[in-house]
Amino acid sequence: MKHQVVMERQSPEEIKAYQEELLRRQLVYLRAHSPYYKQLFEDYAIDIETIRTLADLRRIPTTRKDDIQAHNDDFFCVEREKIIDYCTTSGTLGRPVTFGLTNDDLERLAYNEMRSFRTIGVEPGDVVQLMTTMDRRFMAGLAYFLGLRKLGAGVLRVGSGIPQLQWDVILQHKPRFLIAVPSFLLKMIEYAEQQNIDYRNAGIEAVLCIGESLRDAALNDSLLTQRIREKWPLKLYSTYASTEMGAAFTECGAFQGGHVHEDLIITEVLDEEEQPVPDGDPGELVITTLGVQGVPLLRFKTGDIVRKHTAPCACGRHTYRIGPVEGRKQQMVKYKGTTLYPPAMHDLLVGFPEIEQHIIEISHNDIGTDEIVIYISTKETAEEFLMQIKDHFRAKLRVAPRVEKRPSEELQRIIFNPLSRKPITFIDRR
Known part of the structure; x- marks a missing residue:
């Protein structure tokens, strides 16, 4: 050495x-x-x-x-x-x-x-x-x-x-x-x-x-x-x-x-x-x-x-x-024929200064494919903003996740869980 x-x-x-x-x-x-x-x-x-x-x-x-x-x-x-x-x-x-x-x-x-x-x-x-x-x-x-x-x-x-x-x-x-x-x-x-x-x-x-x-x-x-x-x-x-x-x-x-x-x-x-x-x-x-x-x-x-x-x-x-x-191999998402990893999704969301906090959640739906839901907190009130996020995902990653608004305090409690050593911004329920 x-x-x-x-x-x-x-x-x-x-x-x-x-x-x-x-x-x-x-x-x-x-x-x-x-x-x-x-x-x-x-x-x-x-x-x-x-x-x-x-x-x-x-x-x-x-x-x-x-x-x-x-x-x-x-x-x-x-x-x-x-x-x-x-x-x-x-x-x-x-x-x-x-x-x-x-x-x-x-x-x-x-x-x-x-x-x-x-x-x-x-x-x-x-x-x-x-x-x-x-x-x-x-x-x-x-x-x-x-x-x-x-x-x-x-x-x-x-x-x-x-x-x-x-x-x-x-x-x-x-x-x-x-x-x-x-x-x-x-x-x-x-x-x-x-x-x-x-x-x-x-x-x-x-x-x-x-x-x-x-x-x-x-x-x-x-x-x-x-x-x-x-x-x-x-x-x-x-x-x-x-x-x-x-x-x-x-x-x-x-x-x-x-x-x-x-x-x-x-x-x-x-x-x-x-x-x-x-x-x-x-x-x-x-x-x-x-x-x-x-x-x-x-x-x-x-x-x-x-x-x-x-x-x-x-x-x-x-x-x-x-x-x-x-990405992490076990976190790979198969979504309607497209393969993607959480870091690419996180990076896209960071591009919206209006988003205060976000959590990406992946689950299996009733027909056996992966479902992506993005929870965001934002002061932006226009419904068009959620559509803007979906359109941006569609253009950049060829996927259109569901986007839902949540109170900032609710997301903050999950992201900064005192039992976790790292911020939790990705939840895999599969």
Whole structure:
């Protein structure tokens, strides 16, 4: 890890050779310490000594989330007394599972985020406002704190929500950077305008954005990004991570996908038959963690649909990038012959400033097909407005969902459920 700055500027061939050496070490570790993978190697007669290259990985079966749910304890590779921190997945898809991190895993997590923050320009001595939770066994908030601490930056641990509190802290402590869910920035802007806060001159230079995509599949700014930047011309950097990865893909100033941390993770982008898709084509992200002690994963299917970008990056790093999550495999909607994912629908709704809150609900109807209902809160009273939303969906996504108005307070209670670590804007009742 200490040679990292040099490593990411090496040739793709040298980086690949480096990853393959780390992979061989990880396989030896799994065979010795993982009850689940030791059994997998035996069941499929896999001699790990023959797995020498990244291409050889395809001879090993993939792991799914339901495998971990069914055999959670068997994925632990150390005694419980060596586990320093327990995290759970956020439960976006299915029942949450528990991950345990050793002291070295926490150090690895800190190193990962330190690199991410350096990528977006955070320097020792900078002040960064953390606008996401650190509690409820949420890995992301802890990772950000550890990374900033390792980098030597100051952290304002404000937590999620409450625009008034966020602005009070910003105006008092003058952070250069924020860590936030991008749609919440619109709430921050709305509050600032109502309170006559000169937000454009508050000292914020950039935001590390989590939970929602900033770019579309072609890596152009999403409607959400455009709306934020029209009001508040910040640098908005996307970061994509998950508890299972223990690593992040973070954009550099070229904004052309998140750079892989090649000493922490190996990725594959696969089609329905688990074959690699051409670079730049959409497929499911499959990850193999490197250097994890507590709960390492081998060829884990994330369920996230992404694209891999290998064209040279203007920043000079030779690591490939992973594009935004275009959807989750299990949340794919089949609607009257059209396939679509919730992020595309969310992005269209963000294009209507009149919409204060929205929730997308998917259910099966009586004839066995998917039904889409969009609940919105808005001060717009004209019925034509609902038709305008339907027409926009029809033009852009070739679907016409049902659109219904609801009181803002009703939607707010669902979206910001205190039992959820993330805003709930998509409900799948299928």
